Amino acid sequence: ILPSQASFSPSNGRLSGEQVNRAVRRLKDLRGLFADEAAFLAMDPEQIVYEVHAHDACGPVEGGLFFGVSTLFPGKVGQEYFMTKGHIHERRNRGEYYWGIEGRGALVTMNERREATVAVIEPGSLHYVPGNTAHRIANTGNVPLVVGACWPADAGHDYDAIAERGFPVRIVEENGAPVVRNREDERD
Ligand code: PA5
Numbered sequence: 001i002l003p004s005q006a007s008f009s010p011s012n013g014r015l016s017g018e019q020v021n022r023a024v025r026r027l028k029d030l031r032g033l034f035a036d037e038a039a040f041l042a043m044d045p046e047q048i049v050y051e052v053h054a055h056d057a058c059g060p061v062e063g064g065l066f067f068g069v070s071t072l073f074p075g076k077v078g079q080e081y082f083m084t085k086g087h088i089h090e091r092r093n094r095g096e097y098y099w100g101i102e103g104r105g106a107l108v109t110m111n112e113r114r115e116a117t118v119a120v121i122e123p124g125s126l127h128y129v130p131g132n133t134a135h136r137i138a139n140t141g142n143v144p145l146v147v148g149a150c151w152p153a154d155a156g157h158d159y160d161a162i163a164e165r166g167f168p169v170r171i172v173e174e175n176g177a178p179v180v181r182n183r184e185d186e187r188d
């Protein structure tokens with residue numbers, strides 16, 4: 001009987017172990033994504049927005065699976081909630097499961113026709129992101145949003161395809177509550 005390769009905390013979902021990769025994204029890595037550029041520039045560029053811990057021991061092989069836990073800290077740039085960069089899979093037809101562990105947020109998806117969906121993420125929520133669908137999460141609460149994910153090891157992350165035009169909606173605070181704003185309604 002072998003010891004487990006890694007473990008995740010049943011209380012906060014964090015992954016630990018020798019085969020766990022950790023990536024940190026800071027505000028400076030998210031330049032150009034938020035609507036309020038002035039608010040962005042007034043903030044500390046070194047501030048950590050999210051961390052991703054991934055168990056990717058098999059490498060990017062066809063048929064393999066990766067398992068990850070993202071922790072997205074609470075915060076806003078102007079009225080817009082902290083969010084991940086967002087991506088579509090390099091191998092476009094690869095899907096992914098997400099599930100809510102801690103905190104509250106939104107899963108924003110966009111299909112190839114640029115049609116968006118927004119789903120509430122909360123502890124216990126389960127989300128299937130189909131292939132050919134870009135995805136991003138936002139933290140709409142006051143505590144870290146912790147989200148689990150499992151995806152095909154050969155999916156890859158394409159950020160550039162999304163960076164060009166972005167998602168068609170933003171998740172912003174209005175009167176103290178999260179709302180979905182259509183970017184077409186923006187006057188910038
Ligand atoms: O594979 C996924 O979709 C997640 O693990 C994300 O990579 C993670 O949430 C970070 O988001 P992004 O890769 O868009 O920076």
Ligand code: NI
Binds near residue numbers: 089096135151
């Ligand atoms: Ni993904």
